[in-house]
Amino acid sequence: MSDVLVFKGDLVLPDRILEGGHVACRNGRITHVGVENPFRNVESIEGKYISPGYVDIHVHGGANADYMDGDSDAVLTSNRCHARHGTTTLFPTTTTGTRQELDAMTSACQAVQNSWRSSDGARIAGVHFYGPYFAEDKVGVHPVEGRRDPVREEYEYFLRKSIVRIATCAAELPGALDFYRFAQRFGCFITCGHSNAHWGELERGFAEGVRHVDHFWCAMSSVSSLRARFGTPMRAGMEQYVLHNEDMSTEVIADGYHLSDELLKFAYDMIGQYRLCLVTDANRALDCPPGEYRFGPQGSGSIVISDGNTVSDPNGGLASSMHGMDHMVRTMASATSAPLHTTIRMASLTPAELAGISADHGSLEVGKTADVLLLSDDLEIEEVYLGGEKFDLQDGGKTPG
Incomplete structure (x- = not known):
């Protein structure tokens, strides 16, 4: 035996x-x-x-590699790094960039997926097509020159790829609804991120398949940001829409630097274990010493600075995270009243369910893939x-x- x-x-x-x-x-x-x-x-x-292995649906890189580097070595380096932190299944996530950079990224991920062995680290369940369709005022640290409104011929090319399983677009952009319709047609889990959308724009997106918003409270609309966009009367945005609509889910970066303990507690108490998942949003600074790094492609990505705990742009703005899922689990467990099995569910079964891979991954159940973690006290x-x-x-x- x-x-x-x-x-x-x-x-x-x-x-x-x-x-x-x-x-x-x-x-x-x-x-x-x-x-x-x-x-x-x-x-x-x-x-x-x-414990079941962790599942990360929003991750950019690690160990001085970014998936947008666009080659198999970078993909493998990042996947092995995240496996060390307990992630056994992940969705490499694009940044903004040129069509050529996005194509190189998705092709490299496809090649690694096709030849995967356990020694390669976390398996790729699919690509999260995240950039480049962000709102101009919510690009964050992503290379701004790579941002654009949805381009039909471009997104149809990428969403037809079998490797692409999650698709993001800011709901207020011209052409966003067509993007959502096409993504729904090809079976993607559809999200809204880096967006300054108001309630009505999200409602229209929801009708076309949007079921998730990315990194709650980060690069998303708020009452104050919508007042700057529309004036008065003040409007409801992404936070209010997710809290109100029980068919919407979201995610938090529980690294202890993006969100305070009370915000993590609020998210868990108000949204709950079935609609809230943990993500790393990790970049290449994960498991690297303090210093200067590129967010996105090594040759053209934005300059970001790691202090050994968090990563920021040159102006001090938050720039993704530099921690693995094990850190997110420990932070969430400490910050909230969630039982341990619930905290781990938000890092395993919940993201697997949202991404449509829970038949094989996300929990210790008979018939599922034997992705298992041994955890200390x-x-x-x-x-x-x-x-x-x-x-x-x-x-x-x-x-x-």
Whole structure:
């Protein structure tokens, strides 16, 4: 039975912690979840907590690589880095950029996906086509010269690619509704991000398939930003629309620098575990020393500066994050009253459900892929298994800047 693995510890299940449980895996799939060990002649692999692998639907890079570098080596470097932090499945995310840069990125991700092995780190479930269709006043740190309104021939080319599974466009842009219709036709999970949209624009987007807004409170409309756009009477924006519409979901960057503990608590209490997920939004500064980096393509991305804790643009504005999902889980667990299994759900099953991959990923359930984490008492990553194969954590080790 050399192909059988048995994990023993407190199992992090979608709805509870099962103390002293066992997870058995065979041929890369979970075959048993329960108190008893069905393979008594197989030595158990023990940990304090046995958790599902994390799922990240919004991530730009790590270990001095950005997916927008557009080559397989950069993709693999980032994927291995994120596996070290417990992410076993992810959606590489585009920035703004030229069509050629976007094409190189999606092609490199497709190549890595096609040849994936567990030693390659986190598997690619799809690409998140994020930039370039942002509002002019909400571009953030993304290279501004790569921003544009939706271009039909361009987005039809990219959304037809099987690798593209998540699609973002600011709802107020001309052509946004056509973008949403086309994305819905090709089965994408549709989001609105880097947007100054008001309630009515989101309502129209919702009718065409929008079900998510990116990084809550970051680069999104607010009552004050909409007053600057429209004057009075003041208008409701993305925050109010998500809180009001129970069919909308969102995400938070729980790195401790983007959002205060009270905002994380508010998001969890008001939105809940089924509509709120954790993302890293990590850039190439993850696992690198303080210094200057490029956000986006190495040759043309925006200059950002890491102080070893957070990343900012030269004017001090927040610029993505430089922490992995393990850090996000620990921060969210500390900031909120959420039970541990709920916090981990927001980093695993909830994003898997939103992205349409929960049949195979996101939880410790019979029949799913054997992506398993061994966590310590304080939720540090001790071991990572991808499809039942142990990942060498040194493979995702720190890379010089």
